[in-house]
Amino acid sequence: MALQEFVGAIVMEIDGREIEIVSVNPTINTGRKLVRTMNRSGNAAGFARGVTQYELRVTAVVPKDGEPIDWENIEGAKITLAPIAGGKRVSYLDCFSTQVGRQYETDNEARVDIQMNALRKVEE
Structure with a gap:
C-alpha cells in the first residue's frame, strides 16, 4: 500500500492575524430542492x-498573549485548508460567526467553538 498525503494545515485569518485552528467541519448545502x-x-x-450555503464548525485555541479576539463579532474572516507540501488549497471567504461556545478541560488548553457561515468557497 502506497503512502498518501492528506490535508495538513488549517489557518483562520482575521484582519491579517493568523489564529490556530484545532478542527474545522465544513458543511455545504447546495440549495437544490425537489420539485x-x-x-x-x-x-x-x-x-x-x-442558493448554496457554507456552514463551518470551527474549534480554535484561545491565545494567552496578544490582543484578545472578539469571537462573537467575527466578520470577513478567511479559513484556508492547505496541504503542507503544496497542492490545491481550499479557502472559505467572508466568514462570520453565528454562535460561540467555550471548552475548558484539565488535560488540554482552553478552546473556543465557533459556528460560522461563509459567503464563498474558492479552490486555489
Missing part, C-alpha cells in the same frame, strides 16, 4: 436550483 408535482406516475418532476 413535486401531481402527475400520473407519482414521481417528482425534477429539482430547482437555489
Whole structure:
C-alpha cells in the first residue's frame, strides 16, 4: 500500500492575524430542492436550483498573549485548508460567526467553538 498525503494545515485569518485552528467541519448545502408535482406516475418532476450555503464548525485555541479576539463579532474572516507540501488549497471567504461556545478541560488548553457561515468557497 502506497503512502498518501492528506490535508495538513488549517489557518483562520482575521484582519491579517493568523489564529490556530484545532478542527474545522465544513458543511455545504447546495440549495437544490425537489420539485413535486401531481402527475400520473407519482414521481417528482425534477429539482430547482437555489442558493448554496457554507456552514463551518470551527474549534480554535484561545491565545494567552496578544490582543484578545472578539469571537462573537467575527466578520470577513478567511479559513484556508492547505496541504503542507503544496497542492490545491481550499479557502472559505467572508466568514462570520453565528454562535460561540467555550471548552475548558484539565488535560488540554482552553478552546473556543465557533459556528460560522461563509459567503464563498474558492479552490486555489
